[in-house]
Amino acid sequence: MRLTDAAADRVKALMAGSATGVGGLRVGVKKGGCAGMEYTMEFVAEPARFDEVVEDKGVKLFIDAKAVLYLLGTEMDFVTDKLASKFVFNNPNQTSACGCGESVEIAPAKPEMLGAG
Template structure:
């Protein structure tokens, strides 16, 4: 028996992020989506990873938001749950930023973050019955 309630999305995109990802993907043939993950590194402990994916892996969590397909690496789900990805541009810099409720701190340069796993009840909501 399957659950009738919809599963929550692991991540969402702002309009600016969706527009920028779509613009870049339009220039890259054979790309099926943007793969997101986290890895150990940096002075705060973890770093976000982003790569263009030519194929979807069997265990990727697929998020489709505003016409963009995100492929979330399985081990990153617990750290990215509830995250909003944005694209910001100002006079001195531009780039993607992550508004992540699981982020406890960040280094001064903004390249690495300290992330805690999402609460167990929030992770349980992702499970398909």
């Protein structure tokens, strides 16, 4: 998993403004929404026991162990338009999304993706 410059800058700004003890951003997926899965993010002091730790552009990402195969090759971006600012996941494993953009359908990475980060 990697970050765009905009996403890294935004995560750093949010971390700087949060309470002390934030070690990184934990990213995962959970079941939910009309398409089946939703991305999750939370600031945490340290990774959970089996989290994959990735550092990109000065940001520590802790990838939930249950989500690693769903997030291989994913790029997280931060976009701003006239009505909203949000994090966007550009995930090659995503097979579809709901119309409102709140949930996605994601397949585990194929064996040839296992070398990708």
